Amino acid sequence: MNEDRASAPPAERGWLIFHLAGQPYAAPLTQVSEVVRDGDITPVPGAAADLLGIRQLRGRIVPVLDGCRRLGLPVDAGESARRRIVVLSHQGHLVGLRVDAVGDLLDVSGEVVAAPPGRVVREDDPVEGVAPCAGGFVALLDVRRLCRLPEGLEAVA
Template identity: 30%
Template structure:
């Protein structure tokens, strides 16, 4: 995630293009530089003993890619996916690809740093670790996800060791 460190040690989200998508009524954004591609939802091969949020794997042009149900990971209620659901393929800093199932992709927009605020320091649950900021938009607020945390294979390994 593009972050800039200020003199006071604070960090802010850098300006840039963000992919906007939805989970139910909630609007999310992720830096477009982390997005490798967007594909239609396709059959996913389950893998035994994976955490419940990892749906399984797909074969993407000869490469095996793990797919996470973002609804499950962020503790949204499950739904029957329709023709708008898709898999957003992200690329980690290590070059690994990872898929996120989302309800629908909307568009790509430019987000300015002055339009982003840090999440309120209320009693946030564990999902707050994935929130990089909240962006003000014409149609409300978009939750900017921290792609680095979503793709943190250390935390995914911890999920593998302690499936929920």
Template identity: 30%
Template sequence: MSNQLSNSKTSEIELLSFRVGEQEFALDIMSVREIRGWTRATPLPHSPPFVRGVINLRGTVLPIIDLAARLGQHSTDPSERNVFIVVQSGEETVGLLVDAVSDILSIKTEELQSPPEMAADTNNIFVESLTIVEDRMLRVLDLRAALLSSSSEAA
């Protein structure tokens, strides 16, 4: 049994890191389905401001969320340099518009820290944990929180 405990203490998680504006975020790699170059989305009437619209991804209608706008920053003015990360959380699959994908990182789970409680900081409701990688603060996105709110607001 002590072997199981020592293994759980040294377990690692793989994260995909990316930039949104000047900030760096990461997602659990297991939720990432693919990374695509920017494609113009078809806007939907009455959708929340952070929903850019939908695209046709191999016959599937995929909503595109402007992650900068979702996190309370200025909306992204997309160009060919932007990408979207196709992610899945439960039954929901969406594209997250980001500025750039940076790296795939293996992080020890004990290096992940809970974000401080700051009621005025609405970004923290989307941050699951924090970690420091090469002297940079990396925010691990709570994908479920970001997506569940988007689908209930869009309905």
């Protein structure tokens, strides 16, 4: 993450809040394709530790990441009826993110977004910024970096 990105607020105003390990995170609504129930994930042998596997979604194969593992948070091994997969879209590529629960929508104005406190500046950091929310803060995520998609990615059919 460079100095300009740290000080520049995210362009999106609408965000979907979801919870991971008891903490709120949010993704831009413009990049949320849909939210589906957890289940029917096929493991991929030799995959990264945070990749749960792949899932078929309306004829497309979608990789599914464990949101807690991806962000280095403790993983709750128990089953939860509230657990969902948030399907994120970036330039035509879909990636599922398993979350503990889906929350409300958040409208963020640029004035309230701040750089993440106490974090080492890294170009691959998925946390774009933080915003006040319900008496606390919500971490705003960059979908491309969260899903480890390269810059300049070409759209797929």
